[in-house]
Amino acid sequence: MSLKILTVIGARPQFIKAATISRKVALTRNISEHIIHTGQHYDENMSGIFFDELDIPTPDVNLNIGSGLHGEQTAKMLIGIEQEIIKQKPSCVLVYGDTNSTLAGTLAATKLNTPVCHVEAGLRSFNRNMPEEMNRILTDHASDTLFAPTKNAVNQLRKEGVLSNNIILSGDVMFDAALYYSxxxxxxxxxxxxxxxxxxxxxxxxxxxxxxxxxxxxxxxxxxxxxxxxxxxxxxxxxxxxxxxxxxxxxxxxxxxxxxxxxxxxxxxxxxxxxxxxxxxxxxxxxxxxxxxxxxxxxxxxxxxxxxxxxxxxxxxxxxxxxxxxxxxxxxxxxSNSQHSFSNSLYGDGHSAQLILSEINQRYG
Structure with a gap:
């Protein structure tokens, strides 16, 4: 049985994160990916150049949502993503980070009983005035598989009652990207x-x-x-x-x-x-x-x-x-801190994308 991932991205940090996993998908025979770009970042300098220089596959769909109030933007994304999920019938929906695109992808998938995988789960600023904070919390508690980049993130999810079997300490795909593109x-x-x-x-x-x-x-x-x-x-x-x-x-x-x-x-x-x-x-x-x-x-x-x-x-x-x-x-x-050391392995070993893809394949393939 082949695995079909529907990936939702819309902002520059998500393009970078998605590039690490999309590159692994391209090398895996039984996995395909359908990429939705919500258009949350719509300026060419803020968006288009990233696809070229990161070698990300051209999105299969661009919703061209653009800017707007949070409710308006998220609602438009929900409509477009829902239509694509119905059409594509993916094995799971993959979302990244904490943007309105993240939340819209999660809500659309959940309403259609499609499993949600959240990369960068468990992060908290504990400042609920930040729109990103609410996006993180809602996404985490609606997701089926939560890829936490750090031990702190794992512990936070456990404190909030997320089932341990749904939490994976994955390391950080941003570290993968930093190593690959430097x-x-x-x-x-x-x-x-x-x-x-x-x-x-x-x-x-x-x-x-x-x-x-x-x-x-x-x-x-x-x-x-x-x-x-x-x-x-x-x-x-x-x-x-x-x-x-x-x-x-x-x-x-x-x-x-x-x-x-x-x-x-x-x-x-x-x-x-x-x-x-x-x-x-x-x-x-x-x-x-x-x-x-x-x-x-x-x-x-x-x-x-x-x-x-x-x-x-x-x-x-x-x-x-x-x-x-x-x-x-x-x-x-x-x-002036001469004792400054960057030797800590806080974010994994640089192979987080492969770990995440293998886990998704094992669970939903």
């Missing part, structure tokens, strides 16, 4: 040369979360701190469209900060690997900093990747008014 990025990306950057002589910053970009006080604080930091070392910031819009609308200066167009994955890896330190509000970039052995400062009050904070690889910097410290001080403290 050499390709170093060989093919010219982003360092084109922007006159040299190794370990700049700090890489990314800001995109709505809690930061949509809040004038927080965004003003972040940019003020980055500008102060840029007086001591070059700060490079690939600019997310949402962030750029708010900077412009609110007339917030980015003086002395090198703003770049949205980067592809290979360019981003190149920037991460050659930076001195990374500052971000992205969950994925926090881990990539660790994969590439770079200290990280996270512009949030909490993180799903608590093990990075516990191990000293990551420091939280909440960009709020009652935070009396400065980002420059945090950078100096983190970079």
């Amino acid at each position: 050499s390709k990025a170093e060989a093919s990306s010219t982003i360092m040369e084109s922007n006159h950057l040299t190794k370990n002589n700049y700090i890489l910053a990314t800001v995109h979360r709505a809690e930061n970009t949509d809040n004038l006080e927080r965004l003003t604080r972040i940019m003020s701190e980055l500008k102060a930091l840029a007086q001591h070392i070059k700060v490079v910031m690939p600019i997310h469209p949402r962030t750029l819009k708010f900077l412009s609308d609110c007339n917030i200066s980015a003086q002395n900060i090198l703003l770049l167009e949205p980067t592809g994955y290979l360019d981003m890896i190149k920037l991460e690997r050659n930076s001195k330190l990374i500052i971000t509000d992205s969950g994925g970039v926090q881990k990539e900093a660790f994969f590439h052995k770079k200290p990280c400062i996270t512009l949030r009050t909490e993180t799903e990747w608590v093990e990075l904070v516990e191990a000293g690889h990551n420091v939280l910097f909440p960009p709020i008014s009652d935070n009396t410290g400065s980002l420059t001080e945090s950078v100096q403290s983190l970079t």
